[in-house]
Amino acid sequence: MRRRVRDPEIIAREQTLRAWLTSGRDDVLQRIDGLDIGWGGVQRWGTAKMPDVGTGRHLDFACGVGTFLAQVGWRFPNAELVGLNIDFAGPHEPIRGLLLRAGVQSDLVRADARRMPFGDDAFDSASCFLGLQDIEIGFGDDGVRAAVWEATRVLRPNAAVTLLDTFSFARFDRLLRESSLQVTDRAERALAVRWSRPVAERAIELYADGWADQARVSDLKERERIRSRAARRLKADLARQLASTGFFVPFGPVRMVVARKRA
Ligand SMILES: C[S@@+](CC[C@H](N)C(=O)[O-])C[C@H]1O[C@@H](n2cnc3c(N)ncnc32)[C@H](O)[C@@H]1O
Numbered sequence: 001m002r003r004r005v006r007d008p009e010i011i012a013r014e015q016t017l018r019a020w021l022t023s024g025r026d027d028v029l030q031r032i033d034g035l036d037i038g039w040g041g042v043q044r045w046g047t048a049k050m051p052d053v054g055t056g057r058h059l060d061f062a063c064g065v066g067t068f069l070a071q072v073g074w075r076f077p078n079a080e081l082v083g084l085n086i087d088f089a090g091p092h093e094p095i096r097g098l099l100l101r102a103g104v105q106s107d108l109v110r111a112d113a114r115r116m117p118f119g120d121d122a123f124d125s126a127s128c129f130l131g132l133q134d135i136e137i138g139f140g141d142d143g144v145r146a147a148v149w150e151a152t153r154v155l156r157p158n159a160a161v162t163l164l165d166t167f168s169f170a171r172f173d174r175l176l177r178e179s180s181l182q183v184t185d186r187a188e189r190a191l192a193v194r195w196s197r198p199v200a201e202r203a204i205e206l207y208a209d210g211w212a213d214q215a216r217v218s219d220l221k222e223r224e225r226i227r228s229r230a231a232r233r234l235k236a237d238l239a240r241q242l243a244s245t246g247f248f249v250p251f252g253p254v255r256m257v258v259a260r261k262r263a
Contacts, residue, residue, distance in 0.1 A: 004052060004075060004076060005074055005075050005076075005077060007044060007048065009074070010044055010047075010071070010074050010075065011044070013074055013102065013103075014037050014038045014044070016101075017037050017070065017098070017101055017102050018034045018037040018038070020101050021033060021034070021036065021037060021094075021098065022034045028198060028199050028202050029202070031195065031199050032199060032202060032203045032206065035191075035193060035250065036065065036067050037067055038067075038071075039067075039129075039130075039191060039251075039254070040190075040191030040192045040193035040249075041189075041191070041192045042164070042189050042191055042254045043067065043068055043071040043129065044071065045189045046068070046071070046127075046129065046162065046164050046189075046254070046256055047071050047072055047074075047075035047076075048075070049185070049187060049256060049258075050127065050160075050162040050256075050258060051125065051160045051162070051258060052076070053072065053075075053076035053079040053124070053125050054076065054078065054079065054124075055078045055079065055080070056079060056080065056123075056124025056125055056159075057079075057080045057082065057122070057123050057124050057125075058072060058076070058079045058080065058081055058082070058123065058124065058125045058126065058127070059082045059083075059084060059118075059122075059123045059125075059126040059127075059151070059154065060072060060081065060082070060083050060084070060106075060126070060127045060128065060129070061083075061084045061085075061113045061116070061126065061127075061128050061131060061147065061151060062084070062085060062086075062113055062128050062129075062130075062131020062132070062134060062135060062147070063083035063084060063085050063095070063108075063131070064085055064091075064092050064095075064130075064131070064134075065091060065092050065094055065095050065098060066083055066092075066095040066098050066099050066102075066106070066108075067098070067129075068127065068129035068130075068164075069081060069083045069095075069099065069104065069106055070098065070099060070102035070104045072127060073099075073102065073103075073104030073105070073106065074102070074104065081104065081105065081106035081107070082106060082107045082108075082109060082123070083095070083106045083107070083108050083109070084108075084109045084110075084111055084113060084116065085108075085110065085111075086110070086111070086112050086113070087110060088108060088110055090213070091210070091213075095108065096108070113128075113131070113135060113146075113147035113150060113151070114135075114139065114143055114146035114147050114150060115146075115150065116150045116151070116153075116154055118154045119154070120153055120154065121154070121155065121156040121157065122154045122156075123154050123155050123156065123159065124155075124156060124159050125155070125159055125160055125161070125162075126151050126154070126155055126159070126160075126161040126162070127161065127162040127163070127164070128147075128151070128161070128162075128163050128164065128165070129164045129165075130164065130165055130166070130254070131147075131165070132144050132147065132148075132163065132165045132167065133165050133166055133167070134214050135147050137211065137214040137215055138214050138215065138216045144175065145175065145178065148163075148175055148176070148179055148181075149179060152179050152180055152181055152261055155261045156261070157261050157262070157263040158260055158261060158263050159260065159261055160184065160258055160259065160260045160261075161181065161258070161259055161260075161261075162256060162257075162258050163256070163257045163258075163259070164254050164255070164256045165254065165255060166251060166252050166253075166254060166255070167255060168255070169186060169188075169255060169257070172186070172255065172257045176257070176259055179259075180261060180262045181259035181260065181261055181262070182259060182260050182262055183257055183258070183259045184258050184259060184260050185256075185257070185258040186255070186256065186257050186258070187255070187256050188253045188254065188255045188256065189253060189254055189256070190249065190252075190253045191249055191250070191251055191253075191254070193249055193250065194247035194248070194249065195247060195248040195249070195250060196247065196248070197238070197242060197248070199248070200238050200242075200248035200250070201238070203250055204231055204234040204235060204238060205231065207230070207234060207250070208227045208228070208230040208231035208234060209227060211226065211227065211230035212224075212226045212227035212230065
């Protein structure tokens with residue numbers, strides 16, 4: 001049976017899951033951490049626009065703590081889901097609890113997206129939400145290319161991968177030109193989020209830490225250099241945004257590219 005669930009049902013589920021995820025945190029942290037559920041409406045928009053997953057076997061790679069995986073499960077309740085991430089420790093450790101709370105069932109595979117432990121043509125569709133940017137931080141452009149190559153390999157011919165990231169469309173084009181994928185749709189969406197300075201300043205410290213973690217360097221001084229560089233960049237962006245709009249949107253628009261594996 002194929003069924004694509006509508007937005008109001010998903011919005012209600014987001015609210016319940018956000019309340020669970022952020023319970024016991026102060027007001028500022030509730031706003032910052034609450035963003036993970038839905039990404040200011042972008043995840044919901046993404047699953048509404050992506051090709052129907054139906055009852056197929058769907059891979060969400062670089063699934064992190066599973067927030068997009070949950071959204072795919074909500075939108076396509078009859079899909080057979082597999083989430084892949086390089087680890088399910090630290091900030092990604094809550095994934096099992098999150099999926100349980102979300103009422104979404106998924107196999108979880110701990111693996112590097114650059115070397116996926118699946119055979120060729122193993123999936124009917126795939127997605128990646130803000131995973132390529134993190135793969136780039138840790139493994140560079142070659143890492144991103146390897147992950148897209150692998151995602152293509154494990155898709156069956158004619159199947160679609162939906163990539164959502166902050167990359168420019170030109171960057172996506174360069175990336176996909178070398179693959180056996182053909183772009184069939186593209187769109188972009190801004191986050192429906194407006195943060196005040198106190199929320200933004202706290203978020204920036206947390207994001208700079210996260211950025212340094214993704215860089216995977218063991219030298220503490222180098223880690224601190226990476227962290228401060230990220231914090232400086234984010235603070236400059238905050239100053240620019242406050243001056244022009246009076247509020248802060250923590251991330252640029254998310255761009256979505258849907259591409260099909262050539263038969
Ligand atoms: C910003 S998170 C993505 C958000 C996630 N898709 C979600 O829906 O919550 C990026 C994730 O990419 C993962 N990652 C980074 N490099 C990876 C790699 N080479 N293979 C698999 N996962 C990787 C990180 O562990 C992190 O969880």
